[in-house]
Amino acid sequence: MSRERVSLVTLGVDDLRRARAFYEAWGWVVRQAADDIVFFQANGLVLSLYLRSALAHELGRDAAELGTGRSTLAQNFHTEGEVDERFKSAVMAGAAMVRRPARTEWGGYSGYVADPDGHLWELATNPFWHLDDDGSVTIPHNLPGA
Amino acid sequence: MSRERVSLVTLGVDDLRRARAFYEAWGWVVRQAADDIVFFQANGLVLSLYLRSALAHELGRDAAELGTGRSTLAQNFHTEGEVDERFKSAVMAGAAMVRRPARTEWGGYSGYVADPDGHLWELATNPFWHLDDDGSVTIPHNLPGA
Numbered sequence: 001m002s003r004e005r006v007s008l009v010t011l012g013v014d015d016l017r018r019a020r021a022f023y024e025a026w027g028w029v030v031r032q033a034a035d036d037i038v039f040f041q042a043n044g045l046v047l048s049l050y051l052r053s054a055l056a057h058e059l060g061r062d063a064a065e066l067g068t069g070r071s072t073l074a075q076n077f078h079t080e081g082e083v084d085e086r087f088k089s090a091v092m093a094g095a096a097m098v099r100r101p102a103r104t105e106w107g108g109y110s111g112y113v114a115d116p117d118g119h120l121w122e123l124a125t126n127p128f129w130h131l132d133d134d135g136s137v138t139i140p141h142n143l144p145g146a
Numbered sequence: 147m148s149r150e151r152v153s154l155v156t157l158g159v160d161d162l163r164r165a166r167a168f169y170e171a172w173g174w175v176v177r178q179a180a181d182d183i184v185f186f187q188a189n190g191l192v193l194s195l196y197l198r199s200a201l202a203h204e205l206g207r208d209a210a211e212l213g214t215g216r217s218t219l220a221q222n223f224h225t226e227g228e229v230d231e232r233f234k235s236a237v238m239a240g241a242a243m244v245r246r247p248a249r250t251e252w253g254g255y256s257g258y259v260a261d262p263d264g265h266l267w268e269l270a271t272n273p274f275w276h277l278d279d280d281g282s283v284t285i286p287h288n289l290p291g292a
Contacts (some may be wrong), residue, residue: 003232004174005281006155006187007222008268012215028150031285043151044190044282046275052216056250058243059215059258059266067204068214069158070198071265076153086149098205112205118215122154129192135151136190139177 006045009073012052012066020117026094036117043134052117069081072112074122076131080109083123087111090121152191155219158198158212159263163282165195168262171239189280198263218258220268222277226255229269233257 013019020038027048032039036051056063058136063122069100077083083101090113091097098120110124159165163241166176166184176194182197194282202209223229230249236259237243242267256270276284 003221003281004186004193005187005221006152006191006193006219006276007281007283008154008218008220009152010218011269031287039285041151041285043279044280044284045152045154046283046285047150047152055216055218058216066215068216069207069212070201070214070230070263071158071217072154072156072205073152073157074154075149075151078167105166115202117216122156124153124155131153132190134190135149135153137153137192138190139185139187139192141177 008046008048010048010050010055011115011117011119012055012063013049014052014118015116018022019118021037021083022048037141043132043136043141065130068118072120072122073137074124076124076129076137078125078127078131080125083109083111083125086123090123108127118145147199154192154194156196156201157261157263157265158201158209160197160198161262162195164262168240169195170194172236172241182224188284189278213227214264215266218266218268220270221281222270222272222275222283224271226271229255229257229271232269233259241267279287 028040029106030038030040036054040047053063087101095113095115098114099113104110108124108126110122112122114120174186176184177187182200184195186193199209233247239279241259241261244258244260250256254270254272260266
């Protein structure tokens with residue numbers, strides 16, 4: 001059994017209605033919800049929006065010390081057009097533009113948006129990795145630098 | 147084609163050698179590496195460790211403003227014994243204990259550790275969700291509250 005896994009990604013949010021509304025407007029479909037948490041099913045893992053105060057309580061920390069930005073989530077696509085479209089749809093749903101999509105020096109195409117709570121999403125193509133239609137990625141074994 | 151996806155999770159780290167050593171000691175296997183980034187293959191998504199200064203540059207932000215704690219990653223397991231074992235192995239690899247594993251009020255079993263850069267991992271069981279052997283989870287459609 002493989003132990004290398006990410007089963008859930010949980011994003012702490014200040015206003016669950018606002019956060020849920022953003023993700024629904026961006027195209028995510030709620031699979032399960034409670035007063036302080038909402039769950040979306042993704043490719044083999046779950047994305048959850050969790051009230052920041054509840055997350056802080058669960059962690060035994062002060063809500064004010066929980067920061068964002070040092071980690072990012074990415075959605076990969078096959079084409080630059082899809083990246084542009086998903087970037088535009090995020091902004092139309094209420095995301096802040098962080099960096100417009102552009103060619104990268106490593107040969108991909110990438111842009112960043114921030115959700116209403118500051119959580120960062122990269123929207124990208126990476127021609128060197130295998131991408132399934134559900135967004136799952138696999139790194140080839142035979143790449144240099146491994 | 148499904149658009150709800152998390153293709154990558156990227157963690158900004160201050161010392162790539164230290165961060166890589168922690169994850170390798172915890173059982174992750176590097177699939178690809180460069181000077182400022184390391185990639186691990188997980189269940190349909192990639193976990194990457196990326197030098198915080200490079201991430202900040204990519205985001206057009208100051209490295210000092212990038213915080214942690216408002217998002218968490220989780221690894222789900224079938225048994226409480228596996229959670230305890232993964233918790234212990236994380237601590238032995240250099241993680242900080244945030245909350246020892248304990249029964250939760252919603253019927254699971256969960257503990258938290260922080261990696262050397264402060265990124266939070268929850269180790270948990272959730273008897274209400276389907277868990278594949280690779281750590282992928284699926285939320286049933288017929289749950290209350292959906």
